């Protein structure tokens with residue numbers, strides 16, 4: 001079954017949820033163009049989540065996706081936090097930041113009972129998860145409204161686990177992909193495969209529809225994935241320069257420049273491996289840093305450095321998330337990108 005049949009959309013294109021660089025506007029534009037627009041919810045407050053859902057339902061009668069993280073929040077670990085701040089101290093000194101005044105605490109909330117209650121009146125047609133799936137009682141409730149469940153797999157084992165635990169389709173997230181790796185059964189970055197290798201092996205191992213993600217930036221790329229047996233394609237990076245995205249000026253500049261050709265997986269911004277354009281802090285303490293605390297605990301100590309550098313127009317301490325293939329990034333509307341990816345003319 002392809003994703004048009006499974007999700008009730010016209011085109012085999014899912015706009016990847018991208019926390020930090022988009023809101024409901026990108027999702028609405030893609031859904032109205034015939035793809036599946038996605039709202040990243042991992043960083044939204046309960047009030048902002050309901051507000052965004054209301055606006056989406058008023059603005060499109062097409063299916064859309066809401067996306068959540070399913071990580072376990074680690075217990076506070078003061079010695080680990082102190083070690084991390086020590087690693088960052090030379091940088092705090094550059095900007096005159098007093099590390100004693102930086103608040104600690106998780107920067108991202110996982111899916112929860114509270115979120116289920118907010119979602120219920122909206123019954124979103126599609127709900128997708130990164131870092132595994134929520135606990136069975138919560139997942140069952142979401143499924144009871146008829147929402148289709150998607151989740152990212154970065155290994156064959158994760159795809160099999162998602163099939164056994166209630167997903168309706170699996171997103172095969174190749175290592176080229178921008179942003180966080182959805183890995184949840186392994187922490188070992190050497191297990192991560194490119195899309196061209198991962199997709200066929202997942203298709204062989206499970207019977208659910210499998211969606212290709214990572215490095216897809218053109219209609220030819222989409223066609224290649226469909227030919228390999230994908231049920232559809234999920235594309236993130238190519239949408240980042242759209243006017244409907246909220247990508248910052250610094251991030252846009254980096255995406256437009258040749259530095260975007262050098263990306264790497266890094267844990268220095270959040271504590272979990274994620275792909276971004278290589279910048280100063282990744283080069284100097286990473287890309288993998290042993291003292292970074294587990295996700296999402298690394299976020300708070302890095303935040304003031306990012307803010308101070310960005311104030312000076314610098315992305316040296318910002319997570320410049322991007323996939324390996326930025327060739328599809330163009331400053332055109334999200335509808336145009338969606339139709340281009342589907343190989344259709346703009347008039348539809």
Ligand SMILES: Cc1cc2nc3c(=O)[nH]c(=O)nc-3n(C[C@H](O)[C@H](O)[C@H](O)COP(=O)(O)O)c2cc1C
Pocket residue numbers: 016017018019020021040041042067129130152173176177178179180213214215216234235236237238321322323324325
């Ligand atoms: C800026 C950015 C933020 C992302 N944030 C999320 C997110 O919040 N949730 C999620 O499931 N995936 C997230 N991803 C990963 C995408 O779902 C997808 O795997 C990836 O964009 C596909 O590869 P591509 O970027 O090469 O198209 C993000 C990707 C990017 C580039």
